[in-house]
Amino acid sequence: MRNLWSFKKKKSSQIAKDRLKILLISDRIDCSPEVMEMIKKEIAKVLCKYMQIDTSTLELEFSKRKINVFW
Amino acid sequence: MSEVIVVTSGKGGVGKTTTSANIGTGLAVLGKKVVLIDTDIGLRNLDVVLGLENRIVYNLVDVIEGNCRIKQALIKDKRYPGLSLLPSAQTREKDAVNPEQMKKLTKQLKEQFDYIILDCPAGIEQGFKNAIAGADRAIVVTTPEVSAIRDADRIIGLLNAYEMGQVDLVINRLRPEMIKRGDMMSIDDVVDILSIHLIGAIYDDENIVISTNHGEPLVCTDTPAGKAYMNICKRILGEDVPLYSPEKEKSIWFRLNGIFQKV
Numbered sequence: 001m002r003n004l005w006s007f008k009k010k011k012s013s014q015i016a017k018d019r020l021k022i023l024l025i026s027d028r029i030d031c032s033p034e035v036m037e038m039i040k041k042e043i044a045k046v047l048c049k050y051m052q053i054d055t056s057t058l059e060l061e062f063s064k065r066k067i068n069v070f071w
Numbered sequence: 072m073s074e075v076i077v078v079t080s081g082k083g084g085v086g087k088t089t090t091s092a093n094i095g096t097g098l099a100v101l102g103k104k105v106v107l108i109d110t111d112i113g114l115r116n117l118d119v120v121l122g123l124e125n126r127i128v129y130n131l132v133d134v135i136e137g138n139c140r141i142k143q144a145l146i147k148d149k150r151y152p153g154l155s156l157l158p159s160a161q162t163r164e165k166d167a168v169n170p171e172q173m174k175k176l177t178k179q180l181k182e183q184f185d186y187i188i189l190d191c192p193a194g195i196e197q198g199f200k201n202a203i204a205g206a207d208r209a210i211v212v213t214t215p216e217v218s219a220i221r222d223a224d225r226i227i228g229l230l231n232a233y234e235m236g237q238v239d240l241v242i243n244r245l246r247p248e249m250i251k252r253g254d255m256m257s258i259d260d261v262v263d264i265l266s267i268h269l270i271g272a273i274y275d276d277e278n279i280v281i282s283t284n285h286g287e288p289l290v291c292t293d294t295p296a297g298k299a300y301m302n303i304c305k306r307i308l309g310e311d312v313p314l315y316s317p318e319k320e321k322s323i324w325f326r327l328n329g330i331f332q333k334v
Contacts, residue, residue, distance in 0.1 A: 011253030013260065016217050020264055024224050025219075 025062050036062065043069060073181040076188050076307070077206035079230075082223030083193030084154040085214045089279060090300075091190035092120045093278065094210070096288040097304030099154035103185040106145065108157045110202040111192035112167060115159035122286020123148065123156050132160040132167045134176065141179060150287075155184075165197040170204035177205030186307075195229060203230065208237040210270065214244045215256040224265055239270035246275045258314070271303035272314055 026033050042057040053071045061068040078091040088109075095107040109117035112132065118124040129144035130334050134157065141157075148154040160167065189206060192198035203209065209230050213223035223240075230238050242261050249255035256264075258272050276296035282289035289297040290304070295315070302312045 013250070013253050016256055017260055017264065020217055023221055024264065027221065027225060028228065041087055057201045 029062050036060070040065075047071075073185050073187065074208065075177045075181065075206045076186065077191050077202050077209045078188065079199065079209055079226055080193065080210060080212040080219070081195065081226040082213075082219045085212050085219050086273075086279075087119050087193070087212050088116045089283065090210070090212050090243065090273075091188050092117060092240055093288045093297075093300040094304055094307070095188045095292040096121075096148075096151055096154060097185070097290040098186050098188075099148075099151040100301075101304055101308060102153065102290050103308075104153045104183065105186045106155045106157060106180055106184045106186065106303065108180075108187065108189045109159035110168075110173070110189050110198060111163050112159050112163050112198065112301050113161065114192065115161050116136035117190050118146075118156060118158045119286060120283055121148065121156055121288065123128050124286075126179040127158045129160045130160040132163050135168050135172045138149075142177075156183055165192070168201050169183065170200050173201045174205040185306075194246070197223065199226075203233060203235065206235065208239070209235050209269070210239050210241055211265075212241045212243055213261065213265070215242060215250075215261055220256075220261060220264060227265060227267055238263060240267050241271045241273065242269070242271045244275045245272055267313075270306050271299060 003059055022033050024035060027035075031039075038059050040058065043060065044058050047058075047069070048055060055071070057071055059070040061070065076094075078087050078094070080087050088111075091107060093146075095105050097250070099105045107117060107121070108131065109115050110131070115130075120128060123146050126146045129139040131144070133139045134141050134144045145155040145157055148156065177187055177189075187205075189202045191202035211223050211226055213219045227238055240262065242258055245258065246255055250257045258269065262269050276294060276297050278289050278292070278294040279296050282292075288300075290300040291297065299315045302315050305312045
């Protein structure tokens, strides 16, 4: 039972990495993760209006002066 | 050609002063003329880490304000020919110095020394701006923790904004057993997140505390941290040195041990 638990539990270093990745992006562009999520949703909405795309796989890559959109 | 290196981190307590002291001492041991400058005005520490606290007469602010000549304020370390310290002022504020004055000072020191190492205060305010003003390159110190890495990323962004020539990373206080367990980010994880050039990795070592207790840098000693710091110094001089890892050394020892047991 304990083994199963530790198998399911994410390593804390992985948690740290995941948190940092989001944190640093929002620090670099000076906008919170919530706002980033809102930007993503609205971009998805706009794209759907004009193109046939699957928004479930939509990914945004933020950097300081560039946003890449993948789907 | 002389070089001005600033040691910075953003977050406090990650080992900037220890790193400055050991890099400065290491470069002096390797035959360079080095001056260490403590730029943390109001909270000076580099003097005690180096064990030179009893020899301070004049300080950085005295030099800037013209109360003394540079030579009078420099403390020569008798143990390491080539190593000098310019201590900080303990009873003054950060705004006693401005970036222009620091630029002028480092320029003057470049005539006498091969390496000018600036120990930067924590934070991103006046003290940070003073410390980086005259620097040609920067060493960012971090530990494998979320808070320290976040601050390091911010500092790297600022250094780029100020057009710092070269920015290298030192990861301090790594604990191999925790990394193995998956409870600490590894060297690769941190480098991957910060995506800057790694110039050294230092494993957590009790000897650091002992060396600070004595006021003697451990860069020339046969300790894991001492060797790691010496490797950083060699890399600063342009040598291509592989990353020191206590794990590897251990495994070689175990292998040798195994051979002897078989025989």
